[in-house]
Amino acid sequence: MRPAPYTFEEPTNLTQAFANLKDGMPIAGGQNLMPALRMRQIDTPCLVSLEKIDAFSNDILVTVDAIQIGALTTIGELLNCAVIEKEVPWLHTAASKLGDTQVKNLATVVGNVCWSDPRANMSIALLASRAEIKVVNEKRLERSVPIRDFFTGFQENCLNDELVGSILIPRNSGDAGVYDEFSRQPNDLALVNVCVVSNQEGVAAAIGGTCATPIVVTLEYTDNVRNNDSILNRIISLLENYADQFTTDQFGSSGYKLELARVLLKRALAIVGEQL
């Protein structure tokens, strides 16, 4: 199958871009968008390429406080970044498990988040890393959205005539962390994925694939919450609050997905415990 007609714009600055986007849709790497266009699941009069916008780059900038991932940074580029591998290894793992080589070469980190699929590897790893999304609008006003407030529904997010300019990961996002996913085959769509990150204050766990949006649960460390079993139990009980929103499909029932989440979290926490 092939896409329905659209025009193609390649704006070089944000003003043009937002003008084009009035009745268009942005395309970065296009690795989620192109299949949807080809299968005619979505239709747009205009594709607006973000590739040539002067304000957007594929750089990964490291400052004292944060690692900033550019709007156009690809998964492949993220994988080649030594700082990411050293300081946010769970994000590196999530990137290595995303798609295949060809997809990694084009797909962008920001695109993976913006597509807002509840199983997106980048979203899950960034949620547990407490990342901030830098959003820009037509007037070039920037706002910062904590990633846990970003997702509003299945393939829906809080962007309102806005574009994501970059994603910031705090330098001290975690002392230890693990990303893991359950898929039928590696490089396949994850059925359920989790990321667990621990820092001085506590532990953050993100769970994807169970509901229309990813779930994040955080626990502050207290004297009562120090061993893995109690952390796991607390996280699972928090997760169970969402049980009525769990989805069933041909790959598994809602109960099965909860069970997968439990198994993945247990395994991840065991490794995080060792890393600390």
Place this chain on the structure above:
Amino acid sequence: MSSHSISFQLNGESQTVNVSPRELLTDVLRDKVSIKSVRFGCEEGACGSCTIEMDGQTVKSCMIPAVRANGKSISTIEGSDLSEITRKVQAAFASCHALQCGYCTSGMIMSAANLLKKNSGKTLTDDEIKNGIAGNICRCTGYNNIIHAVKVANGQAEPLAESETTINKSDSWIGRPLQRREDKRLVAGKGRFADNYGEYGDLHAAVARSTKAHAKIIKIDTRTAEKMSGVRRVITGEEAKKYWQPLAPTMELLDLKLPKRYALAVDKVVFYGEPVVLVVADDPYIAEDAAESIKVQYEDLPVNTDPTATISAIDEPERLLYPEWETNTQVEVRFEHGEVNSLFASADLVIEEKIGSHRYSAMPMETRVARADYDKDEDHLIIRASTQIAHQMRMAIGQVFGIPESRIEVLAGDVGGGFGAKLSVDSEYFAVLGTMLCHKPVRWNETRTGWMHAGPGARDYHTTSRAAFDRNGTVIAMETDIVADMGCDGAERGCGIGMPLNGGNYAPGPYTIENYRTNIRCVVTNKGPYNAYRGYGKDLANMLIERLLDQAADKLEIDPIEIRKRNLLTKYPFQLVTGPIIENGTLRECLEKLAKNMKLPELRKEQANALREGRHLGLALVPYIEPAGATFPGSTSQNYESITLRIAADGSVHVITGIQSLGQGIETVYAQVCADQLGCAIEDVTVSWGDTKASPFGSGTFSSRGAMFAVGAIINATEKLLPRIKIGASVILECDPSEVVIKNGTISCPKSEPALSFKDLAFAAYVQPGAEIILADADGPLLEALGVYRHPQVNWKPDDLGRMQFYPAHANGAAGALVEVDIETGKVDVKKIWMVADHGVILNPLILQGQIKGSIVQQLGGTIYENLEYDDEGKPLANTLKEYGMPTVWAAPEIEIDHLVSKSPSTSVGAKGAGEDGSIATSTVLMAAVEDALRVHNVKVMSCPLSPFKVKEMIEKAME
């Protein structure tokens, strides 16, 4: 729509083309700059057949709007500036038999070469290689040889094949692991696939498909489509009735009922995705726009998705797919022999289980493709198609359109995989109707989603099976009650109806079971069509008896190998209670050899140790038979094959066959056979196929028949020509014909010098001095013969019990598996598959093993990952390869293959059919191994899929 002029570097040269914004880079490369190595295999960027390098990075060109290639540098495998690494990978793919049909090969090589470039000089682990090529799906090879080829290209391993130029020519060619001749063009991206013959300016066909599984068509509104610029013709099923007859059935045997449907639905639709309106337009984009704009108003009818429930629809006329049948049962077959009831009543042990398998599909990487070109003035039709049966396709098209077959040419070059799914003619009619109405060439390319919804499904067996045992584990009686879900039909759009029939017929297996009853019902539901798939019900037969034997072994505490030995046939030939005759074989020996190869005691120890650590390993062994060379009365599967053998005046030898190349290596193997049998040089032999005008009528490729039927026909032709060659040579060499020796291209007589070449002799026969002198005493003047082979072990005359012999040959073997099951998630990890296979004399061990490995991974995919599931409204749940669960390189386990040889009594070479081992035994052995892994939890595994979700359900159910 605006058009963009884009410029890019293509294989080192500048290109400038005009593209519309929505054009995919794959389309532009294929149709505007003639780069045919990039191919479509899906809509979702999963298959990787379109992989190219863009600015040094591999990307999927079907996931890129062509306009984005502006300013980029693109490399494809056609490039004359290929890197040395890419050339090494190409050579390694050929020398490791790392490709079969070749459809995915260009993309796979691009990925493998890019991996090596990025890791120059580094030794790569298996996982690193898998990670590098996981974005490229291969349906044929089972991936093992691809991984090996990457290692060879990287200097980590040795090639597997011998080359024609390095073999000592005094040896026999048969039995050598000769590198395939096909591969030279296929690794260069030059495969001759049907769509490659499309030309700029061809018209394109698309269809509007049903969005209901069962409904009356009330009204069709095509007005928007008709007004679209670039649309040449819009035609509904009702209107098309003027131009064609109902679909030509592939099978019309027994008292099976035929739907007699047209290729476009008339009055009602019977499955989701059924073609309703045909559109022909100037390009494929417009054709799809027009098809999408068509509005169809339906009136719902009750939908049948449950094959058991559909049987009872007899009292509810609205649930009948074809009311004139007065039932939803397409055919019902019963067989009974012996004292079944009384033996069940008196048995020491009765095992009864519901054994079955879900629905999945052959899913070749190339979907169904046809380009039809009708010349009205000449009244001549040429069709390029992706088919297994060029001659039968011509017959079907002739029937459906009323064109004399003598005015139809079907051409099939390289076919991107078939596996049984291209044994019928179905959507190919659209290209023909299109060209007849529009008088221009029309291309039809089935989309992957189209295949998912309306392409051939298979398996989908639901049985209740019983066996009665005495206390020693001897099967004293057996009964199988089989219901198979044909979807909308199993004999017209597809020919899968024989699968459950084989299942019932062969269920007693190679065991001495004398009392048997089977009842087989093939029923229609509102799902897509049902077609042949590699294994063809022999998989079901194997599953039924072997699963029952394992249960009995458990209950009676007999070793699973021992219970089989107690029941296995004891002498050959052996006639199954249902009629088939197993001519000879090594069933017992293969099982023993398998046990030895697997080092069972060590594995059992490993299993026990693992269990102490909480890991669940399972292992299993099953014997199997592989009935081959199917022939059925009332079908296009006939008991003969033919070839033309032609020696030209320059001494070159041409073998032209009706067997179709689908990647199984016939171009190489038939040359090996011809060189040995005729005594010519192998480099002088050319093998061609897939041309109804050039080749004698043949039955085509199915049921692993080539190694018997085509080889037999080659031998038959050489037997006709050798006496002529000897007579001709004896005149020139002045000796007696009996003294003439022909070997390796040299025709000699010990007494006279010099020897003749084939060229000397052929020129003498054709021109100087001519046939009237040198062939005056021969039975004919031509160095050309028609070779025909009929298998002597076919018998269509029923005996007193109504039994016949449809399958003339029975290869056999034994399969073993080691799996690990994660009981927390239900995930099955297949660690290793072993096989000991006996196919008679081996023609080319490299190709035989390639077939076996490929069949194992295909069936493993079907057993664990793949699923054509439907919701209650008959809507398919799988739209894409990923949703379907197509196995990637990660699914491929380690495979170890060994052989025994029992020469076939029916061809002088002694080969039996080959290529379905894995398809027949893999599901069974995996089910048994998973059950073994979960034995501590008392889990029974009686049905597929063994997906994580289903396995977890089995575990939870057993633990309740």
